Amino acid sequence: MVFKSKMDVWIGIFLIPSILFLLFLFIRSILLSEIITIIILSLFIFWLSSLLFHTKYIVNNQHLIIKSGFWKISIPIREIHFIRKTKNIYSAPALSIHRIEISYGTYRIIYISPESKEKFIQVLQEINPDIRTQ
Secondary structure (H helix, E strand, O other): OEEEEOEOHHHHHHHHHHHHHHHHHHHHHHHOOOHHHHHHHHHHHHHHHHHHHHOEEEEOOOEEEEEEOOEEEEEEHHHEEEEEEEOOOOOOOOEOOOEEEEEEOOOEEEEEOEOOHHHHHHHHHHHOOOOEEO
């Protein structure tokens, strides 16, 4: 099951103009034949677009797979101990400040922001009923 990341308006207000500005610079660099600049801008445009349009959380029978930008992490669902809702601003593969904190493994924590937090938690608990929530 795939869960998209919830996106706060302020993320869109920041990322979309940034991508548009980089596209403007990219086109300008093409016209001026600045090869190095074209390559660097291409990477930044691809990375920001990937963050904006491809941040998602995939739950299969055994793993929670988190994809955001060039980043991908797989967490065994059986290793998840605790889930709680939070509004922290730590760097995370999340496009919203309305996040959930997932505690897994030995002292590991990750923050994500699925659109439907309740459904997301329910699906994880169906696979691992030992997951505690707050």
